[in-house]
Amino acid sequence: MSEYFKFENNKRDFPYYKHNPELSKTAWFVLLLMVPVSFLVYTLLSEKSEIIGSLAFCLVLLIPLMYYSKWDFSLMFYKPTKSEIKLAFLLFIGYLIYATVVGEILELLIHTPSVVGGDSAVVNLETFSSLIFSMMAEELVKFIPFMFFMRFIFKYSHNRKLSVIISMIIVLIFFGLLHYDPATTSLISILLIQGLGSIFELYGYIKTKNILVSYLSHLLTDGVIFLLILIGV
Secondary structure (H helix, E strand, O other), rough: OOOOOOOOOOOOOOOOOOOOOOOOOHHHHHHHHHHHHHHHHHHHOOOOOOOHHHHHHHHHHHHHHHHHHHHHHHOOEEEOOOOHHHHHHHHHHEEEEEHHHHHHHHHHHOOOOOOOOOOOOOOOHHHHHHHHHHHHHHHHHHHHHHHHHHHHHHHOOHHHHHHHHHHHHHHHHHHHHHHOOOOOOOOHHHHHHHHHHHHHHHHHHHHOOOOHOOOOOOOHHHHHHHHHHOOOO
16 A cells, blocks of 8 residues: 555655654754744844845745755755646635635625735735745745654654644644734634645645745735735725
């Protein structure tokens, strides 16, 4: 019985989870610590410049990850093929449909407002441009915990599929909660739209093992939403 899901590219595998390569406990501690640190750095720097804040947000995560990976970018980044670019576009369309439908259902059934994009009061050209860095940072925010939990679960279960499923669920919930603001959003909306909705990008990564696929899908999603807000649609 194959350890891979049928939809996966089985010519590539996830890094780290079975010592491919091995990361020390110190490395995992630093990488996980960089997740909250990256948000703190972003908050402090983005007050002066959204682009600088987003760039720092990305680099605080990317540099330690590359350092502990001995600068082997091929562990997680590949030049996207035409089929992978097509997949990213389809996932982007799929998310927009999903978010729109779920948002309408929530509003209809329980009168729960949903937030799919940003606030028009804070979306401007600089915010739009900064998505180039912030979307990569958000993909790394998902990638690092995903790999950590996959490594932890696989260590005791030796079941690759189970490790993928449990790690995915944890990351979807975690990423949804990162967007929760009691003053402007509802918990159920965040968990379903930003949380469960992230399965589109995560699927892209799990299928291809290429972060650039999930990044492109995420960039298209937020880019289009922010552009519509920016032009007042």
